[in-house]
Structures are given as structure tokens and as C-alpha cells.
Amino acid sequence: MNLQRSPAAIPVADPLAEVHYRIDVAEGRIVGVRWRPSPHRDARPDGSDLELIIVHGISLPPRVFGTPWPEALLAGAGLPEEAWVGEDLRTLQVSAHLLINRRGEMVQFVPFHERAWHAGRSFWRGRSACNDFAVGIELEGADDVPYTDAQYITLASVVRSLRAAYPSLAHAPLVGHSDVAPGRKTDPGPAFLWTRLAEALVRAGRARA
Numbered sequence: 001m002n003l004q005r006s007p008a009a010i011p012v013a014d015p016l017a018e019v020h021y022r023i024d025v026a027e028g029r030i031v032g033v034r035w036r037p038s039p040h041r042d043a044r045p046d047g048s049d050l051e052l053i054i055v056h057g058i059s060l061p062p063r064v065f066g067t068p069w070p071e072a073l074l075a076g077a078g079l080p081e082e083a084w085v086g087e088d089l090r091t092l093q094v095s096a097h098l099l100i101n102r103r104g105e106m107v108q109f110v111p112f113h114e115r116a117w118h119a120g121r122s123f124w125r126g127r128s129a130c131n132d133f134a135v136g137i138e139l140e141g142a143d144d145v146p147y148t149d150a151q152y153i154t155l156a157s158v159v160r161s162l163r164a165a166y167p168s169l170a171h172a173p174l175v176g177h178s179d180v181a182p183g184r185k186t187d188p189g190p191a192f193l194w195t196r197l198a199e200a201l202v203r204a205g206r207a208r209a
């Protein structure tokens, strides 16, 4: 009997394959993901569980990709004038839990059990101040520029991992910033295809089955 496996049977690593991230719930962090803590965070109010996932789009300057400035802004680092157009962002105090760049690479700024400052004045199903109970995920992008395959795959993978790690997120809605701050915010914009995210979530589920 020949037990030797044919080379064709050896799975090839797929760079776009969904992955399962391990989340250290005590630390509120994804294991193995780059950690760049932001000072723009505080405690969630008592009784606020994680119940919503908000997707954002950001690029600095707008529509220019691959700059270090979105990460710098969310990390609370200084921004040079070349990073913005029009609005002076130097005094803006914002953060998010995660940023996913165009290559699908992720950086985390705030532990999930702490409050990140991404939604601003916002409402969801009769509740205000969505930052209190939301996880904020920024995608490097612009409202009218297609997001990348790698971003959908990373986002789907991390959403599935979050839902598995935090029972209160198991059936939590996924919404855009524009859904919780209509008239004020437009991101992630019409270029973000919710059907593609839904498909990627199904695939990520199959990959883990």
C-alpha cells in the first residue's frame, strides 16, 4: 500500500482565505494583531454591553490610500497638514477599535470592552450615543471607491470571531456609520457592498465548519 500523499492533496495556503482570529476577552484584544493603543478611549458606561458593530470608511487625505494618516489619527498621534484637506484634524479626538487597510491588514487601537470614539452623535433603534455599546471598525476607503476583496475577507473573519467571543454580539446588527448618523455621516458609502460582506460571512462560516 502506498501511503505517500500526492502533492496535489497538500492544501495550498490561500492569501485570501478566511481566518479565525483568537480574541483574548480578558484583554479585549485580537491575539497576534498589531496593537497600537490610542489615548482616545474610556470605560463603557455601566450596563453597556457590546450590541452593535459599526463599519466606517476613512482615508487621509480623502480618496488617497496607503498613507500613514488614518492609523495616526485613530492612534491619537499628530497629523501634519498634508494629511487633511479643508477641515483641520489636529484637535480631533477620535479612535476606533480596528482599522483594516486596503491589503486587509489590521491594527487594533482600543480593547473591545472599552469605549472607542468613532460614532459621535448617533442613534440606533431608539438609543443614542452608539459608542457606548458598539464596536467600531474602520476600513481604509472612500464612499465611492470599491473596497478590496482582502478588506471584505478580513472584516468578515473578524466579525465572525467577535460574534463567537462575545455572546452579546452573537446576533448584533452590522451597520454603517451613515445608518447611525444619517445626514451627518456618509461612510462607508455606496461603494461598500453589504451583500458582499454577507457572502463573505457565509464563506467564513463554511471555512470554520
Ligand SMILES: [Zn+2]
Binding pocket: 055, 056, 057, 118, 177, 185, 187
Ligand atoms: Zn465613520
